[in-house]
Amino acid sequence: MGSPGPTHNFAAGPATMPPEVLERARASLVDWRGLGHSLLEAPFTCDEFRALMDTTRNQIRTALALPDHYHILFFQGGASAQFSLIPLNLLPPHATAGYVETGHWSARAIEEGQRYGPALVVASSRDTGFDRIPPVSQWTLTEKIRYCHITPNETANGVQFQSDPDCGSIPLVADMTSEFLSRPIDFQHYGMIYAGTQKNLGPTGLVIAIIRDDLLGNARPETPTVFNYQLQLEQHNRINTPLMFAIYLTHLMLDWLETQGGVKAVHIRNRSQSQSVYRVIDEDDFYRCPAISEHRSIMNVCFGIKDAHLTQRFLAEASASGLANLAGHSHSGGLRASLYNAQPDLAVTALTSFMDDFRRRYG
Amino acid sequence: MGSPGPTHNFAAGPATMPPEVLERARASLVDWRGLGHSLLEAPFTCDEFRALMDTTRNQIRTALALPDHYHILFFQGGASAQFSLIPLNLLPPHATAGYVETGHWSARAIEEGQRYGPALVVASSRDTGFDRIPPVSQWTLTEKIRYCHITPNETANGVQFQSDPDCGSIPLVADMTSEFLSRPIDFQHYGMIYAGTQKNLGPTGLVIAIIRDDLLGNARPETPTVFNYQLQLEQHNRINTPLMFAIYLTHLMLDWLETQGGVKAVHIRNRSQSQSVYRVIDEDDFYRCPAISEHRSIMNVCFGIKDAHLTQRFLAEASASGLANLAGHSHSGGLRASLYNAQPDLAVTALTSFMDDFRRRYG
Numbered sequence: 001m002g003s004p005g006p007t008h009n010f011a012a013g014p015a016t017m018p019p020e021v022l023e024r025a026r027a028s029l030v031d032w033r034g035l036g037h038s039l040l041e042a043p044f045t046c047d048e049f050r051a052l053m054d055t056t057r058n059q060i061r062t063a064l065a066l067p068d069h070y071h072i073l074f075f076q077g078g079a080s081a082q083f084s085l086i087p088l089n090l091l092p093p094h095a096t097a098g099y100v101e102t103g104h105w106s107a108r109a110i111e112e113g114q115r116y117g118p119a120l121v122v123a124s125s126r127d128t129g130f131d132r133i134p135p136v137s138q139w140t141l142t143e144k145i146r147y148c149h150i151t152p153n154e155t156a157n158g159v160q161f162q163s164d165p166d167c168g169s170i171p172l173v174a175d176m177t178s179e180f181l182s183r184p185i186d187f188q189h190y191g192m193i194y195a196g197t198q199k200n201l202g203p204t205g206l207v208i209a210i211i212r213d214d215l216l217g218n219a220r221p222e223t224p225t226v227f228n229y230q231l232q233l234e235q236h237n238r239i240n241t242p243l244m245f246a247i248y249l250t251h252l253m254l255d256w257l258e259t260q261g262g263v264k265a266v267h268i269r270n271r272s273q274s275q276s277v278y279r280v281i282d283e284d285d286f287y288r289c290p291a292i293s294e295h296r297s298i299m300n301v302c303f304g305i306k307d308a309h310l311t312q313r314f315l316a317e318a319s320a321s322g323l324a325n326l327a328g329h330s331h332s333g334g335l336r337a338s339l340y341n342a343q344p345d346l347a348v349t350a351l352t353s354f355m356d357d358f359r360r361r362y363g
Numbered sequence: 364m365g366s367p368g369p370t371h372n373f374a375a376g377p378a379t380m381p382p383e384v385l386e387r388a389r390a391s392l393v394d395w396r397g398l399g400h401s402l403l404e405a406p407f408t409c410d411e412f413r414a415l416m417d418t419t420r421n422q423i424r425t426a427l428a429l430p431d432h433y434h435i436l437f438f439q440g441g442a443s444a445q446f447s448l449i450p451l452n453l454l455p456p457h458a459t460a461g462y463v464e465t466g467h468w469s470a471r472a473i474e475e476g477q478r479y480g481p482a483l484v485v486a487s488s489r490d491t492g493f494d495r496i497p498p499v500s501q502w503t504l505t506e507k508i509r510y511c512h513i514t515p516n517e518t519a520n521g522v523q524f525q526s527d528p529d530c531g532s533i534p535l536v537a538d539m540t541s542e543f544l545s546r547p548i549d550f551q552h553y554g555m556i557y558a559g560t561q562k563n564l565g566p567t568g569l570v571i572a573i574i575r576d577d578l579l580g581n582a583r584p585e586t587p588t589v590f591n592y593q594l595q596l597e598q599h600n601r602i603n604t605p606l607m608f609a610i611y612l613t614h615l616m617l618d619w620l621e622t623q624g625g626v627k628a629v630h631i632r633n634r635s636q637s638q639s640v641y642r643v644i645d646e647d648d649f650y651r652c653p654a655i656s657e658h659r660s661i662m663n664v665c666f667g668i669k670d671a672h673l674t675q676r677f678l679a680e681a682s683a684s685g686l687a688n689l690a691g692h693s694h695s696g697g698l699r700a701s702l703y704n705a706q707p708d709l710a711v712t713a714l715t716s717f718m719d720d721f722r723r724r725y726g
Contacts, residue, residue, distance in 0.1 A: 007399025011406045014607065022401055026389045036370025036687060038385055040565055040612070043374045043688055076568050077439045077589055080603035084587030112588055198604055202403055205439050205568055205606040222585050224447030225475055226440055240443035241561055243568040244377065245608065249403070324399060325406055 008347035011325035012155050012300060012338040013178065013199035016347070021202070021252045028248060039248055044241050053237065056247055059254035063263055064185055066210065071233050075207040076243055079177045079196035081227070082207060083109045086173055087116035088223040089230075090192070090215055091146055098122040098145040098170065103130040103154030104331050109175060113149065122148060130157045132295045136165040147171045147191050147215075153179035155199075156329035158302030158336065159291045164189050171212065178299050180208065181257060182341055183267040191215050199299070200341045201253045203246035257341065266341045273339045273348045274298040280355045286363045287355065290334075304334035310362055311335065321354055323347075371710035374688035375518050375663060375701040376541065376562035379710070384565070384615045391611060402611055407604050416600065419610055422617035423571065426626055427548055434579070434596050438570040439606055442540045442559035444590070445570060446472045449536060450479035451586040452593075453555070453578055454509055461485040461508040461533065466493040466517030467694050472538060476512065485511060493520045495658045499528040510534045510554050510578075516542035518562075519692035521665030521699065522654045527552050534575065541662050543571065544620060545704055546630040554578050562662070563704045564616045566609035620704065629704045636702045636711045637661040643718045649726045650718065653697075667697035673725055674698065684717055686710075 009016040032039035033048045042049055057072045066072070075081070091097050095117055099110045101124035113119040122141055123134035141148065148170050152161040155178045164186040165172065171191025180195035187193075192215060197206040209229065216230045225231055226240045260266050278296060281287040281303050289296065289303045305311055314335065318326050328334035337351055372379040395402035396411045405412055420435045429435070438444070454460050458480055462473045464487035476482040485504055486497035504511065511533050515524040518541045527549040528535065534554025543558035555578060560569040572592065579593045588594055589603045623629050641659060644650040644666050652659065652666045668674055677698065681689050691697035700714055 009400045009404055011404065014404055014406060014604075016400065016404050022392050022403070025403070026392045029385050029389045029392075036685070037372045037379065040385070040388070041372050041374065041377055041379050043377060044567065045693070046688075076441070076444070077587075078603045081439070081587055081589045084589070088585070088587075115584065115588075196604070203608065204407065204604045205609070220585075221478065222451070222583075224440075224444055224451075225478075226444045226447070240441045241377075241559070241567045243606075245566065246568070322399070325409075330408070 007322045007324050008350050009324050010337045010339075010343075010347070010351070012329065012336060013340070014202065014204055015199055015338055015340045016342050017202050017253070018256050018342050021249070021256050021342075024252050025249060039245060042244070044238070044244055049244060052251060053242065053247060056251040056254065059251065059258075060208065060210075063181060063254060063257060064187075067187055069213040070187065070210050071213065071216070073209045073211065073229060073232055073237055074242055074247060075209055075227060075232075076205055077207065077227075078198075078205055079175055079194060079207055080108070080112075082175070082194050082209070083112035084116065085223070085227045086149070086192070086194075087113055089219045089228065090173070091117055092218060093117065093220065095146045096120050096144050098139075098141065098148035100124070100134065100139065100148065100150045101126060102133055102151055102159055104156035104329065105154055105175065105177075106149070106151035109149055109151065120145060125159075129290065130154065130159065131290055132292045133159055133161050136167065139167070141167055141170055145170055147173045149173045149175070151175045153297050153299050155300045155338070156302070156332045157290060158297040158300045159295045160297035160299065162295065171215065181263055181266075182270050182299060184263050197246060197250055202249045203243070206243045206246035206250065208250070253342075260341070269345070270298045270339060270341065273343060273345065274301055276348055276352055277301045277337055277339070277355075280352045284363075286359045299338060299340060301337045301339065302328060302332065302334060303336070304328075307362075313362070314358055317358065318354055321350075323351055323354055370685045370687050371713050372687050373700045373702075373706075373710070373714070375692065375699060376703070377565065377567060378562055378701055378703045379705050380565050380616070381619050381705050384612070384619050384705075387615050388612060402608060405607070407601070407607055412607060415614060416605065416610060419614040419617065422614065422621075423573075426544060426617060426620060427550075429573065430550055432576040433550065433573050434576065436572045436574065436592060436595055436600055437605055437610060438572055438590060438595075439568055440570065440590075441561075441568055442538055442557060442570055443471070443475075445538070445557050445572070446475035447479065448586070448590045449512070449555070449557075450476055452582045452591065453536070454480055455581060456480065456583065458509045459483050459507045461502075461504065461511035463487070463497065463502065463511065463513045464489060465496055465514055465522055467519035467692065468517055468538065468540075469512070469514035472512055472514065483508060488522075492653065493517065493522065494653055495655045496522055496524050499530065502530070504530055504533055508533050510536045512536045512538070514538045516660050516662050518663045518701070519665070519695045520653060521660040521663045522658045523660035523662065525658065534578065544626055544629075545633050545662060547626050560609060560613055565612045566606070569606045569609035569613065571613070616705075623704070632708070633661045633702060633704065636706060636708065637664055639711055639715055640664045640700055640702070640718075643715050647726075649722045662701060662703060664700045664702065665691060665695060665697060666699070667691075676725070677721055680721065681717055684713075686714055686717055
């Protein structure tokens with residue numbers, strides 16, 4: 001068999017990155033900013049790295065038009081660590097946190113959150129197989145809830161909030177890992193937004209946390225100092241050595257985002273790309289999509305083949321055609337095409353052509 | 364002024380890395396293991412990355428001749444996070460942990476540790492300016508101590524344990540961040556060893572934790588799941604997305620360590636390099652070393668100039684001569700040359716020549 005041609009990577013995160021970002025990342029492993037050595041060998045206390053942290057925070061603030069009373073912090077441990085660190089920092093002992101359950105990742109947040117106090121599931125789509133987002137009008141919000149946790153995009157089951165929900169005076173805390181910087185955000189509803197960077201920004205382990213001023217300063221005594229939001233803010237996020245290379249990659253991705261026209265422009269492209277895949281799925285009943293059409297994710301198109309026996313064949317032939325990482329999440333099975341900001345249109349066209357062709361041959 | 368020639372980097376960590384490791388790291392940002400995309404774009408669930416984690420653990424086990432009843436785990440948050448996570452995982456509420464205070468970093472561990480229970484300082488060299496290691500015969504070890512925490516090498520004040528201390532049945536817990544893999548270890552005395560990788564291995568944020576079997580399974584209920592030693596072990600260290608690039612760099616450094624002859628060989632080189640710098644310092648009283656000669660670090664040579672006014676001039680002229688990052692720790696001041704495994708002999712020769720020359724001109 002000959003060369004399969006270029007590989008298109010549909011992984012759910014870590015995911016495909018722009019070639020120009022990877023090229024700059026490689027260059028940083030030779031000589032970074034004229035220091036005479038690579039970024040990996042630079043002290044985090046050097047002026048150049050201090051400036052990089054400031055620049056990266058400013059880029060995030062500008063890209064999202066973030067109001068001044070929100071702080072941007074970098075943490076380690078990925079979004080999963082935040083499932084514990086959020087109640088440790090924001091929830092007094094015995095106080096109640098609200099959770100909206102919309103799929104695998106919100107369920108993980110609930111499972112961990114309830115170890116730190118009452119976790120009230122104010123809405124869930126479990127009964128319908130996590131195929132939709134429960135409308136905010138039906139959430140059982142009560143005054144005792146300190147904050148309401150949501151997962152606006154669910155990577156494993158492919159549903160997504162279509163707008164920023166309004167919970168009145170209850171601040172939203174949102175795990176935006178898989179949609180961060182893919183769309184504009186209406187911040188007035190949010191107390192905290194956090195995102196692991198391994199989807200739209202690239203590196204694993206890094207978390208960007210955006211926290212409203214008034215929520216800070218309530219950490220429980222057992223909160224590890226390096227994960228204390230207020231203390232890291234006071235000490236300029238430098239209590240411990242930061243994830244230097246990951247922050248640099250994030251900076252490069254934010255540079256690239258600017259060249260693409262910012263979050264509004266990539267949001268249009270993300271919608272358009274996902275629609276072209278959903279269009280192929282909806283054409284007849286060969287493919288199927290578990291999510292209802294109104295709440296489908298524009299980041300992770302989760303789908304299946306009606307004849308489930310064809311799934312492995314689909315994956316094998318796709319792989320042979322240079323379409324990689326199309327298997328669904330291990331908890332959901334089926335197929336999944338992740339279309340984060342850096343997914344090129346060319347990859348999406350290659351995928352839809354392959355899907356059409358596969359149906360023609362096996363339908 | 365002309366080109367200063369090659370830069371020699373004496374940073375205390377992140378620190379200099381071998382050119383061949385950086386070259387392999389760059390290559391991984393093009394196409395990693397034939398996947399058709401870079402390592403940064405690979406799912407952590409792929410076979411290639413699972414294999415990498417196993418390989419890296421095996422390399423550590425082999426390099427240190429680690430007995431089977433010790434487990435190797437990767438964590439995020441750096442060694443500073445472990446200052447909290449160790450008591451959360453190993454110390455029952457109200458139980459007492461022992462600490463040996465030998466400088467800036469052991470003091471940081473104590474400060475954080477005492478937030479989780481009684482932290483008994485069993486020995487300290489604070490009264491003599493952290494210029495030595497208190498001998499184990501003088502430690503006030505009592506039966507109530509669950510474990511005794513030590514910092515075998517102190518980067519800020521340049522003292523180092525000269526052997527693995529024997530505390531009888533009390534397990535040692537050692538922050539080996541700045542000496543990990545620089546020497547053989549006599550494991551019989553240790554309950555746990557942990558190391559941030561940004562010194563001898565390169566990447567920031569990653570922690571390698573080596574934990575004796577019998578210490579596991581005692582985590583407090585408030586321990587975040589992703590930082591629970593026992594649960595991460597049970598789930599093959601895959602509860603959350605690992606620091607993939609950092610683990611890969613660690614693997615590359617372990618490959619390189621093998622080519623250097625392993626920890627015994629680099630230990631000889633490390634000793635020899637540090638001795639050649641100490642020899643220049645000890646020649647007369649122009650330079651001075653705060654650590655007593657018996658307990659000096661072979662990793663971080665901390666020194667000063669008798670006439671402290673010359674310190675800034677030394678740093679400026681060194682930098683102009685291509686000798687970078689020789690400033691002491693911000694808490695100690697003075698000068699510091701870090702000589703981790705990857706420091707080439709050439710850099711040390713350049714440093715000692717410069718020091719000789721500087722003395723000749725200003726002494």
